Amino acid sequence: MLNRIMTAHRQMDAACEKVGGQINIMEVCGTHTVSIFRNGIRPTLPRRLKLLSGPGCPVCVTDQGFIDVMLELAQHDDCIIATYGDMVRVPGRAGSLETNHLSNVKVVLSSDDALKLAEKHPDKTVVFIAVGFETTTPATAVAVGEADRKGIENFCVLSGHKLVIPAMRALLSDANNKIDAFLCPGHVSVIIGSEAYGEIVSEFARPCVVAGFEPMQIIEGLAEICRQIVRGTAQVGSVYQGVVSAAGNTTARKIVAEYFEPYDGYWRGLGTIAGGTLRLKDKYKRFDALERFGIEEIPAEELAGCLCGKVLSGLIDPPECGMFENKCTPDTPVGPCMVSSEGACAAWYKYGRIRKRRS
Amino acid sequence: MVQIRQDTKAAVVNQREDKKILLAHGGGGRLTSNLISSLILPRFDNEVLGKLTDSAAIELSSSSVLFTTDSFVVKPLFFKGGDIGKLSVCGTVNDLAVAGAKPVALSLSLIIEEGFETALLERILDSAANTAAEAGVRIVTGDTKVVEKGSADGIFINTAGIGTRVAGAELSFDKITPGDCIIINGTIGDHGMAIMSKREGIEFELSIESDCACLADLTCKILESTPGVRFMRDPTRGGVAAVLNEIAEGRRCDIEINEKPVPVNPAVKAAADMLGFDLLDIANEGKVLIVASQDSAEAVLNICRNHPLGRQGQVIGRVAETAAEAPIVEMITAIGGKRIVRTPYGRDLPRIC
Numbered sequence: 175m176l177n178r179i180m181t182a183h184r185q186m187d188a189a190c191e192k193v194g195g196q197i198n199i200m201e202v203c204g205t206h207t208v209s210i211f212r213n214g215i216r217p218t219l220p221r222r223l224k225l226l227s228g229p230g231c232p233v234c235v236t237d238q239g240f241i242d243v244m245l246e247l248a249q250h251d252d253c254i255i256a257t258y259g260d261m262v263r264v265p266g267r268a269g270s271l272e273t274n275h276l277s278n279v280k281v282v283l284s285s286d287d288a289l290k291l292a293e294k295h296p297d298k299t300v301v302f303i304a305v306g307f308e309t310t311t312p313a314t315a316v317a318v319g320e321a322d323r324k325g326i327e328n329f330c331v332l333s334g335h336k337l338v339i340p341a342m343r344a345l346l347s348d349a350n351n352k353i354d355a356f357l358c359p360g361h362v363s364v365i366i367g368s369e370a371y372g373e374i375v376s377e378f379a380r381p382c383v384v385a386g387f388e389p390m391q392i393i394e395g396l397a398e399i400c401r402q403i404v405r406g407t408a409q410v411g412s413v414y415q416g417v418v419s420a421a422g423n424t425t426a427r428k429i430v431a432e433y434f435e436p437y438d439g440y441w442r443g444l445g446t447i448a449g450g451t452l453r454l455k456d457k458y459k460r461f462d463a464l465e466r467f468g469i470e471e472i473p474a475e476e477l478a479g480c481l482c483g484k485v486l487s488g489l490i491d492p493p494e495c496g497m498f499e500n501k502c503t504p505d506t507p508v509g510p511c512m513v514s515s516e517g518a519c520a521a522w523y524k525y526g527r528i529r530k531r532r533s
Numbered sequence: 534m535v536q537i538r539q540d541t542k543a544a545v546v547n548q549r550e551d552k553k554i555l556l557a558h559g560g561g562g563r564l565t566s567n568l569i570s571s572l573i574l575p576r577f578d579n580e581v582l583g584k585l586t587d588s589a590a591i592e593l594s595s596s597s598v599l600f601t602t603d604s605f606v607v608k609p610l611f612f613k614g615g616d617i618g619k620l621s622v623c624g625t626v627n628d629l630a631v632a633g634a635k636p637v638a639l640s641l642s643l644i645i646e647e648g649f650e651t652a653l654l655e656r657i658l659d660s661a662a663n664t665a666a667e668a669g670v671r672i673v674t675g676d677t678k679v680v681e682k683g684s685a686d687g688i689f690i691n692t693a694g695i696g697t698r699v700a701g702a703e704l705s706f707d708k709i710t711p712g713d714c715i716i717i718n719g720t721i722g723d724h725g726m727a728i729m730s731k732r733e734g735i736e737f738e739l740s741i742e743s744d745c746a747c748l749a750d751l752t753c754k755i756l757e758s759t760p761g762v763r764f765m766r767d768p769t770r771g772g773v774a775a776v777l778n779e780i781a782e783g784r785r786c787d788i789e790i791n792e793k794p795v796p797v798n799p800a801v802k803a804a805a806d807m808l809g810f811d812l813l814d815i816a817n818e819g820k821v822l823i824v825a826s827q828d829s830a831e832a833v834l835n836i837c838r839n840h841p842l843g844r845q846g847q848v849i850g851r852v853a854e855t856a857a858e859a860p861i862v863e864m865i866t867a868i869g870g871k872r873i874v875r876t877p878y879g880r881d882l883p884r885i886c
Contacts, residue, residue, distance in 0.1 A: 179868060207808075212811060214870025387806075389868045398670075504878045515809050525872040 178390060182397035185218070189400035190222040194369065198224050198352045199399055200345070200488050202338060203359030204231030204516025205387050211525035213389035213401050223396070226488030227518035229341050229444060230359055230363040232306040233260045234486055234511045234518070236334045237442040239473035241266035241510075244332060247301050247467060248276050254278045254295060257287035257303035258310075260514045265507060285310075285331075292321070292329035292505050294397040301463045304331040311335045311452060312426040315423040318454065332463040333453050337436060338362050339370055340450035344441075345487060346378045353488060355399045359393070360414050363483035367422025371410045383411040383416050433458055440474040442510065443483020482509035492522040499523060540763075554649045559679030572655060573675070576662040579865035581638070581673040589673035591638050595697040599634040600627060610657065610687055612731045614723075614743030615818070618660035621690040623747045624769070624820055630749035631765040631821055633704045633756060634696030639665065641692050642676040646685040657688065668747035670694070685703035696749075697885065699756040702798050708763035714830035715788065715850040716823040718751065719744065720796040721773055725815035726804045741800050746819030751840045756819035758836065761829025767821050771877055773861070774813040778876040780852075781860040788862045790850035794806050814877035824852065 187305060201207055207227045210216060216225060229235050245266045248255045254270065259281045262271045271279045277296075283289050290304035304314040308481035314331055321329040338359065345351055358371055363384045381402040385395025394413045402409055412418050430452070439451025454462045464471070476483070480502075481495035492498050492511065502508040504520055510516035558564050559786040574583060581589045604623040615623075622639065641661060643653065665672050727743040748767065756762055768776040773795075781788050797812060805812050819842060825833045830848055837843030855861070862874040 175868070211872060212866075213868055214864070214866035214872040215868065216870070217872075218868065218870045389870075390868070393868070517592070524875050 175390060179218075179393060182393045183218075184399040185400040185404070186220050189403040190220045192383065192404050193222075196222050196224055197354050197400070197403065198226055199355045199357055199396060200226040200228045200353045201357040201392075202228040202230040202342065202377050203362065204234070204359055204514065204518075205233070205357060205361065205391060206357060206385070207372075207518055207521050208446070209317055209387045209389065209392060210231065211521040213392075214525075215389060215392060215528065219396070222424065223400075226523070227485065228356075228488060229345070229441065229486040229509070230307065230338065230362075231514050231516040231518070232310070232336065233264055233514035233516070234482060235336060235341070235441045235444065236261075236264070236305050236510065237440045237472070238266065238475040238477050239243050239440065240334050242268075243464075243469060243472055244476070245269070245271065245274070247332065247463065248274065248279060250299075250467075251278070252298055253278060254291055254298045254300045255303060256282045256300050258282065258289050258305065260516070261303050261305065263507065263513045265513075268290065289317045289320055289326065289329055292326050296328055299330065300464065301366065302329070302331045303334070305334040305336075305435055307359075307362050308430075309361045311430050311434065315429045318433050318458055319429070321461055327460070330461045330463045330466045331454070333434070333451075335434065336439070336441065337450055337452065338366070339374065340436075340447050341441065341444065342345040342371075342374050343377075344444055344447045344450065346374070346380065348487065350489065351487070355383070355403070355408075357395050357399065358382050358384040358459055360384060360386040360391075363412070363418040363422065363424050365423045368412045368418050368419050369411050369420045370422065375408050375410050379408045381408045381411065384414045385412075386414045386417065424503070427440045442476070443486045446474070452460060458497065480509035482519070484509045485511055489508045492519040497520070534681055535612055535764040539568070543747060547581075549697055552651050554645050554651060554654065554656070554679055556647045556679050556681060559645075568677070572658060575660050577641075577665070577675075578594060579670045579671045579673065581671060582675075586650055589638070593637060593695075597698035599629055599632050599696045600693070601628040601632070602691065603628060604689065604691045606686070606689050607728065608686060609728070610653065612743055613727050613740060615745035616657060616660050617690055618657035618686065619664045620745055620818060621665040622661050622668065622670070622691045623745050625692040625694040625748050626670055626747040626812065627675055627767045627818075629694050629696035630747070630752040631767050633699055633702030633752075633765070635699055635753050636668065636670045636696040636749050637695055638673045639692050639694040640674045640676075641672045641690065642678075644678050644680060644691075646690040647679055647682045651685055654688070657690075657765050661690075664747060668749055670747075670749075678791065701760065702756040702762070704762065704764050704822055705766060706780065708824065709780065709784040709786060709824050709852055710763065711786060711854040712827050713763055713824050713852040714827055714848045715777075715790070715852065716825060716830060716833055716837065716846060716848050717773070717796065718821055718823075718837045718840075719819070719845040720798045720801065721768070721817055721820065722801050722805060722810075722812035722815035723798060724818040725772065726801045726810075729808065729810075730815070741798070741804060744817055744819035746842055748771060748819065748821050749841060751837065752821060752843045754840065755823065755833055755836050759825065759829045759832045761826035762823060762833065763826065764824040765821050768817050770816050771879070772812070772814045772816055774811070774874050775876045777842050777850075777862045777874060780824065781855075783864050784852070785855060785860050788850055788863065789853055790864045792864055792867045794847040795849050796845040796847055811877075813874055836844045856858050
């Protein structure tokens, strides 16, 4: 392992040498962010190679309006809110699912569990809080399909599903962006395939390299990016071969396309992203929680004072937000980046506190 | 002589009449005595309990007595490697053990929800009795209450325990000295992940078993033969991360942990990765963190490795003088990086993907 680390570091040093200034690589995915911190990768990197945590934490990019709609639905006595664990603690305008002490909130591990809840409680409407990127959307689509097929009409989804490529495009379209290359998510790439990043590479000339979540895979992914920088090229690369194919999982994508369609949805901190969010197609609208409860649209809102948006865009590191570690901690989170275990702020707080030396 | 109040207003189950616990079983009437004679006494038979006095009278060999209590509300009640009965005995035995005591006697109190199945109660009692017998600890007093359906979740157990101090075992934060070694007796996170995988209904390819075990035999052996032990604590809720931070804050010292030697069961690691958990934050029920002087670390490790509960024992870190405003726990990661280790928030929620 030591040899592989040293070889990787030589590549990184060479790239820093060639560029002369700072190299900013964004890890898009929250799982990468956590692994980078948990394995202490940052301190081992050359000083001029900077990692930016991107918008790939599903909870973090879910906007305030969505959270408020979720909290509002949780007030309905005849509803059961079925949600992934991370969403329970995200604060809205009126507390969170956790602090509101609601007995009708059930943490589930999959959309299938939510569907089972609906079957078990025919007198209640189960609202599945459907968030996540391409990795979780196929399962939501399958659940809607099952509900349709079996006639489980007391099941619906509040969709906040998001797409990675439109977000990357939006980040690079911002003139202030500092991103030189992307470390692309392993799990999402299993579904979308590595060739999905081709459009980013050709349009914006930024290296896109897919990596797994083990520390060595991350280090070698960064080294591959640096190799491209030294060569002066920008390509789609993968150090996660054998797991991620060029074409991805076409079956999963077909299922998603049957039930969902992209629209211009609001992302926390990033604003409206063209074709970045998924909603149920008209054919399946009766399973859409918004339709079911007569909510016209999810209002676009931002929490005042929270700099999660700038963190998600890689414009600042969490400690640069005035609330970090003061007003905003994992015990009293203000923004979602501090709530989700995959959020950049939570990872910085948990693993990366800057050591204050005695003066 | 120590007097312990013994309240035996026990619920009674006559299996021929009913297979479930009823509110009436907590009434203290005829059924109560049936329960004691048919379910409790045969399992925990010892002459102190058998007297059914209001308080248990026991003789102790030392005047330095340690006393602790703990309540158990685990869900699920049965999991791979243990159940609430075994856990309720191990938990209190271990609290005594890591404080430097040889456990002597336990109380066992049950709060049962009306309608709880008698067969399950019997399994739980069997398990508690077997665990206590294996650990050489007597259950000398107890109590049973039945509460209305919905007022409890199946069964809750409280145990309290007393033990006598192992000669010379004066363990405290104050004894910890920079340069001391931190030793663990085996793999981390097994119990928490076993519970979590059962609770979440996840079937892992490799099965995960709780490490639930009574540590007193191991800790007594260590304390009796090694003078250099400064402090011990069992990393239960909050895991190794919480205990290391308690030590750092309690002694105002830094701690440096090495990730490489930290023993980990690969299946447990895979499960934790999948759910997004850090194994340092996950509960253990058969592990002890031992702070020992550098000179005695090897002896401690040898005793561990020659004991069934310490075969995978390792020195995982050391204590250092703090150089920062606030004491800090740091980890040298397997790839040679560095990161801090914080006390976890307290509620582990599985992540989205």
